[in-house]
Amino acid sequence: MDPFLNVTGICKSFGAVRALHNVNLLASKGECIAILGENGAGKTTFASVLIGLYQPDNGEIKLGGAPVSVSSPAKAIEHGIGMIHQHFSLVGAMNAEENILIGLPSTKRGAEARARIRQLCSDFDFNVDFDIRVTEMPVGMKQRVEILKALFRDVSILILDEPTSVLAPTEIAPFLKGVRKLVANGCLVFFISHKLDEIREIADRVMVMRHGRVEGVLPVATTPMAQMSALMMGEKPTSETVGMPKAEKVRNDTSSAPDALVVSDVCLIDPGGAEILQDLTLTVKAGEILGIAGIDGNGQTELSEVITGLKRQTSGAIHLNGTEISSASIASRIADGIGFVPEDRHAEGLVLSLSVEENLAFRSIGDDRFMSGGLISRRAMHEIASDVVAAFDIRPPDPKLNASALSGGNQQKIVLAREVARARNLLVVVQPTKGLDVGATDFVQNQIRAVAQSGVGVLYISTELEHVLDISDRVAVMAFGRITGVVDPENTTLQDIGLLMTAAPEEVK
């Protein structure tokens, strides 16, 4: 007998990037398949091909033995394929029923339909309040409404994209129970995740992806977590160390240096109740580069924002050079000499409609070096900028040009140059090499090293593991808002880091 879903030879490229390369999969009804992989491994692209958001360049999808062409999400629903995205597509001002029935012809929205919704709800033991609007619902209930919406349309394949990442801890267990019911009722569920413990709990098989390829489809019950993690990270499950030759690399001995930054027991709970940061503690010594590794969306961005004052922690304390700054304003932290290279340089780090020289000044416009006689000195601004443009080789070398006219690498140099000049005590950098070519990456890394060598503590947050390992004196791994381990980059294996990233600490020791 043919399997229910048969995917063969799916390829998808975006320009020169191969997002999916020859993906094959056989799956049957009543099965839960986890899709595991790092950022950019192709998990979401694969799901998008299944639901018709992307058309594959090559390959074939067969449902129940017959080839199908999923040309749009509407077609996917016709074929019984539905997906629940991380960001829900519900109308806040409507209640659950209205959301579920939205877009259906009025003949299908009568009492019968309503009865069927209640029936589905009780079949799957879903707790949904039908009297309130979606905006008033907790996140977990919104998610159940999304799933009901798909079930009402008779999906037999349901794709869940990182479904637990938005949930409060107490909502996770009931959610997984609901998914198990779906599977028991003959649904084929894809569960995109990087949380190994959840995968172990919910999935029958795990499909591990890396660089757009399927590294293996393994039965969960008999596969050790270490093996899954190793496949995901692209390393044979041996204990060989990362150990790139670092003879040329100067490591600072900072063991006796004073603490530049101490973060103690910091918690951050978002309005939906999800714990973004949980009792997070870390120390950065003066002159040290502490790397933070982890998969995107595990609280790294929020950690940088809490330290620099853009977000206020729910509890816990932050000290800079021994002085508490837990409730200090952003402006006072800037004045305290904290430099910050934010993740999104376009939306946050730069004002694209301002000139290069104004961009080099805007975060510290009231500083003496930009002022003369109580007014902003445009001449000082220009002179300082001319020096920076020369020192950082910013091209084209015209400080009067709008920042929007520069390439990504040169824009990053503007942000970096400004923040390096600011950072007397601490430099926080998030994804500083994102989207940069090799040359620009090297330049950025060298600048950051130079800052550390001058005795400033550096917190280097990135999802690009090799960059983190390359530059850091110590690497802390973050998962689900916690530091799951701190390792020495020269004496650790990718496999260990992979396990820490997926928070399976019991197998790490």
Place this chain on the structure above:
Amino acid sequence: MNRFTMQRRIAIALLSALSVGGVLILLDGHNPFEAYKVLFLESFLNYWGFSNTLVKASPMLLAGLAVIIPMRAGVFNIGGEGQIYIGGLFGAVFALAIPNLPGILGVPLIFIAAAAGGAFWAAIPAYLKAYRGTNEVIVTLLMNFIAIHIVSYAVAGPLLAEGAPYPYSEEVSDAYRLPILMPQSDTHAGFVFGLGMTIILYFWLRFTPSGFQLDLVGRNARAAAYAGVDQKKTIIRAMLIGGSLAGLAGAIEVIGLKYRLFHLFSDGYGYDGIVVAFLAALNPIVAPLTALFLAGLSAGAGTMQRAVGVDSSVIEVVEGLVVVFVAAALVTPRTTSISILKLLAKNLRLRRQTQRRKKEA
């Protein structure tokens, strides 16, 4: 869109508006070049015509600045009209209540009272925007109608002059009247006052940290937050300045031109201010020019009708075309710009309404 492309686009928009208007004049059987020439000569090179232009340009300039400053902080103040009314009311009440001060003291105090009135009227939408997330466009717009009716009530009731045939207040004392710049005409010092404000605001935005940071909030709110700028306070500050400027426009109408507080005394100047502001690409230093341009169009329309025979309503059409083309020039993929288009189109309708009501009254 950077400011240079913005200015170029606006120049093209102006030319387009005048060209389409020219075609209409042609269809009406007249020479458009002749008509525009007369319009220009009458509004700017004729003593009486230029006086008339300056009188109209004075409140337009201040109302334009009242849009520019909040817009530079990302807040769309279309409440200039209401702020003009409340500013005029506060100024007039002060002038009538304390009539015996010397002018050198009284006029600045009247200006302060009017600015406070306008700022008060702007503070309400500013607070709602900054701390409650309420859309400032709707609140400022609706508050215009409230303000107009408050002034109508005041001049028809408590402030009504004895034996007045029309709702207006008593005259303000001679000492409080703004000096006349061009003898025999109505041209008061209001435009010069507006020029002074223009220069102050230009320097403030460019050379002080607080002005620079206000601009930052409008350009990129997230980057401003990242730079430690308090967005809420900036919004409040920008709106208070905007409201004060519009309030001053109200004061110069009262003590510069009419010497009384009239029912419906502003001829839609608050809405003209929006056009002035966007024509100037939100640059204060350009606003006097765009205010003169817009004022000149409406001041020369009547003479043009008499001299060339082109119906003066063609000029109303040209004014409308300016609004539409400028709005189109400002449209970027950002949704805010699309709402600018809608709003500027609405601006026309509102001005019509005000004018109609004035005729009815």
